[in-house]
Structure formats: structure tokens, C-alpha cells
Amino acid sequence: MMARANQRRVYFIEKKFQTHFIIKFCLLVILGSLTTGILLCLLSGSSTTVTFQNLRATVMTTSDFLLPVLIQIIIISTAVVAIATMFLTLFISHRIAGPLYRFKREFSKIESGDLKGDFRIRKNDQLQDIALSIDNMVKRLKDVIVELKNQSQLLINSKDKFLDSKILEDQKIYAEETKKIIENIKKALDYFKI
Structure with a gap:
């Protein structure tokens, strides 16, 4: 029991899949940060801004002037990145959930004695090597x-x-x-x- 608690856990089980998954999320975060940074640079620079508030001319720093706009930009960027992330994870999880569903269905058939099935899954789905191993085992x-x-x-x-x-x-x-x-x-x- 004690030896098992000290064992190192393997975190990268499907290295290629997990690496692509992580890179895609990192790229989305970088894209959101770049979008915010570029918009901030384009809109503020290092200047002062003259604004008219209540028919009075007011001089303020560009950052003070842009803060409300910057908050809106960050909210919009976050929303866009969140939507993109939802779609990306939906499609990626589908590539895993589909084969798992298929495996469960085929395992139920095997449990009942039917060895006629096969474990072929869609070309772009994950778990191709597992499907091939299971198919070889059944054969x-x-x-x-x-x-x-x-x-x-x-x-x-x-x-x-x-x-x-x-x-x-x-x-x-x-x-x-x-x-x-x-x-x-x-x-x-x-x-x-x-």
C-alpha cells in the first residue's frame, strides 16, 4: 500500500494528443492576450487625450480615457476566446467520446459471446492504437x-x-x-x- 502511494504517476499517456490539446489551448490564450495588447497599443500609445465632458474640454491621460474601452475590449476578447474554446473542446472531446462509446457497445457484444464485431473507428478519432490492439485481441x-x-x-x-x-x-x-x-x-x- 505504501509503495503504491510513492509511485510516480504517468501524466502524458497519449503524448501526441495531449501535446496538441495543450498547444491549442495555449494558442487561444496567446491569441487573446495578443488581441488585447495590440488593441491597447493601437489605441493608447503614450499620449494625452483631450475630451469634452459636459461641454468642457478636459485633458486626461490616454490610459484614463481608454480604461472603459479597454474593459470592453477585454470582455469581448474573453468572450471570443471562451466561445472558440467551447467549440474546440467539443470537437476534440467528440473524437474521444465517440470511440469510447463504440468500445462500450462492442465490449457488451463480446460479453454476450458475440465476437463478430470490429473496433474500427473514424479516421480522425483519437484512440486509434487502442482500437487496433483490441481488434487484434478479438481476432x-x-x-x-x-x-x-x-x-x-x-x-x-x-x-x-x-x-x-x-x-x-x-x-x-x-x-x-x-x-x-x-x-x-x-x-x-x-x-x-x-
């Missing part, structure tokens, strides 16, 4: 089950021949065949670690 399970069914049928046939045989020599031959078939079944079952 291997199919191969082992087909082999077990074939060996089982051979065992039944050998048993029937043994029981139908009246000659002791034939019974020895069928007993040897049965032994080989049982060894093949054991070999197929030994593939699985339980």
Missing part, C-alpha cells in the same frame, strides 16, 4: 475458439470411434488420437493466463 480470441471447437469435434469423433471399435489394437490407436487431441486443447487453453 486472436476468435482463432483460439475456432481451434478449440475443431479439437472438440475431433475429440467427439475419436471417442465415438473408440466406443464403436471392437478390436483392442484399434482402441489403442483411438486412445492415442484422443490423447493428442486433449494435448492440443490444453495447448490452446494454455494461451490464456488465468
Whole structure:
């Protein structure tokens, strides 16, 4: 229990996906900051501003004059970045949620004994390597089950021949065949670690 608490956790599980995900969010933040900075530079500079308030000319610093405008710009920039972020995360999460939904559906079929499905997912979805691994696993399970069914049928046939045989020599031959078939079944079952 204690050793497990001290183990280092792996944070980058899907490095390529997570890196792209982080970079896209960082680019959005940079875009928002750049937008604010550029607009501030364009609008203020290092000057004073003359304004008319209540029919009086007032001289004030540009920053004092721009503060209300700057707040509006920041609100608009934040809203634009927030909307862009919502769409980006929606599309990216869809590329993950879609395959996970498909996996759950296929796992339910496998649980009920149906190995006919496949784990192909859309080309641009994440989890392609996991889908390929699961597909290979299911194909291997199919191969082992087909082999077990074939060996089982051979065992039944050998048993029937043994029981139908009246000659002791034939019974020895069928007993040897049965032994080989049982060894093949054991070999197929030994593939699985339980």
C-alpha cells in the first residue's frame, strides 16, 4: 500500500494528443492576450487625450480615457476566446467520446459471446492504437475458439470411434488420437493466463 502511494504517476499517456490539446489551448490564450495588447497599443500609445465632458474640454491621460474601452475590449476578447474554446473542446472531446462509446457497445457484444464485431473507428478519432490492439485481441480470441471447437469435434469423433471399435489394437490407436487431441486443447487453453 505504501509503495503504491510513492509511485510516480504517468501524466502524458497519449503524448501526441495531449501535446496538441495543450498547444491549442495555449494558442487561444496567446491569441487573446495578443488581441488585447495590440488593441491597447493601437489605441493608447503614450499620449494625452483631450475630451469634452459636459461641454468642457478636459485633458486626461490616454490610459484614463481608454480604461472603459479597454474593459470592453477585454470582455469581448474573453468572450471570443471562451466561445472558440467551447467549440474546440467539443470537437476534440467528440473524437474521444465517440470511440469510447463504440468500445462500450462492442465490449457488451463480446460479453454476450458475440465476437463478430470490429473496433474500427473514424479516421480522425483519437484512440486509434487502442482500437487496433483490441481488434487484434478479438481476432486472436476468435482463432483460439475456432481451434478449440475443431479439437472438440475431433475429440467427439475419436471417442465415438473408440466406443464403436471392437478390436483392442484399434482402441489403442483411438486412445492415442484422443490423447493428442486433449494435448492440443490444453495447448490452446494454455494461451490464456488465468
